[in-house]
Amino acid sequence: MSILLTGCAGFIGFHVAQALLDRGEAVIGVDNLNDYYDVRLKEARLARLAERAGFAFSRVDVSDREAMAALVAAAPDVTAVVHLAAQAGVRFSMVDPYAYVQSNVLGHLVILEACRKISGLRHVVYASSSSVYGANRDLPFRETDRVDAPVSLYAVTKRADELMSHAYGHLFGLPQTGLRFFTVYGPWGRPDMAYYSFARAIVAGEPITLYEGGRLKRDFTYVDDIVAGVLGVLDRPPAGDAPRLLNIGNHAAEEVRTLVALLEAGLGRRAVVRDAPRPAADVEETFASVEAIGALAGFRPAVGLAEGIGRFVAWFKAWHAVA
Template sequence: MTVLLTGAAGFIGMHVAEALLARGDRVIGIDNLNPYYDVGLKRARLARLEAQPGFRFLAIDVADREAMLDLAESQAEVTRIVHLAAQPGVRHSLVDPYAYVQANVMGHLVVLELARRLKRLEHLVYASSSSVYGGNHDLPFTETDRVDHPVSLYAATKRSGELISESYAHLFGLPQTGLRFFTVYGPWGRPDMAPWMFSEAILEGRPITLYDAGRLKRDFTFVEDIAAGVVGCLDRPAPTAHPRLLNIGNHRSVEVRRFVAVLEEALGQRAVVVDTPRPATDVPETFADIEAIRAVCGYEPRTPIEAGIPRFAEWFLSWRKRG
């Protein structure tokens, strides 16, 4: 099987690619290597993938219509797509809103246009986000909850992608599954994510900021569990005219201060904590109902933070030694 994977140099993308390659699939990886964070980290991820048979990389921006649509002819053997390329980061959307619309809305549309031109396409799995639930107070979050009150532009662009996918399923019969990711962490993570920023500050003796004394709760999900869920869903195509939207999380809501305590233990150093009120872009709690994805592909997250954080910390320390 040949899989087209966008965002291949990204955090989740690298892990999904490795899971596909490990079972013998061919992976065509796409990424534009944008400088939102350290391009050296992205290239290091790619180096891991390019060392494995079956992987090929193409430097393409998913919002580049001409380059992407050319793939319909040059990569006609593609039977499945995993679309993970996006502009991430809730707070950065306040700084550069145009980048989010370009990558997350236009990029999503271009991928759908490519998909409907691929004659052998069996399934498209794409990344949405738990951010679409906005200020929802009903827990756990379920796929039937209303999602029409986003509290960030990032969330609005991800919800836009879901709606565009709905229309393309109706118009063109594209088999699609959208996955709402919940706070993914683990080795090879991003420098703008809390585990990385907390670890760097702790090791350097700088203070870390915890909103509302660390009482915010997140459904922290280990990246290898996420990758297994993505691949499991990819193998079970959705009905052509009825796209699926599924939560993919750990089904555990953990206080951020507990997450920090486990991280302190893994790093062997205490954090200096500064308490700050919660910003408007952050919700008090996220908690995934995963019954739907469990029914679709048997998804079962297996990694609590007590196991996942030490694995992240081990990788992070080794990465820092590389300079």
């Protein structure tokens, strides 16, 4: 038996792969190693996975229907799929919207079609996003909230994935759970994300831009908590054909300027700050209700922002050779 994991060289995928291997699972990792950010970081993650027993890798784009169909046909023992591959980044969706439709929408469809061909499949867990809540102002965000007012194309593609999965559950009985991730951070993270780009700028003495004085709030969720939630949900497939949607976050909204202060303390340097208006694609606050995933899988976030940023800074210093 094996688990098919897409996006294995990505930030969350890398950590999920390690956790699956740690508990003795065989993992078939899929990634196209695109150059949205420094490929060397992806290659370094992948190199660590390649050293592990039980890991096999295929360089495949999930939107390539023939390649994915061939991959699934060659791996008849797959019992679960963790689909994390996607074009990431909210703001970049205004620069290259086609990449998001190709990877997130077509890619999700290709995965669903491939999963229909897996006879022993027990569960598909896939990545959605807190961005689907869009302009919603009711806090905390709950799975029962309306999600019909997106403020970015990225959010649109993730909501499209949820709707596709609902249809495939209804039509084909495909057991699925979509996880709405809330601002994941930690070691081996994505350089395009705020906490990582802030750290690089602070070390270099370059200015960082804070919107509305850093008063925007985010539900920062440490990657180890995310991984625990993913595995807990993976082990509990839905009983019926109605796909589930679950928030997975830290259940704590923190101001971005608090994040900056923690980075300054850990790096021993002051940030050079520029203020700017909030971009149209950014929301004022994200805050996850996690009661549903807690009831299902016993999920309880364990790592607060101060501890998590401390761990990230330690990794960041080692990776970038910062004294």
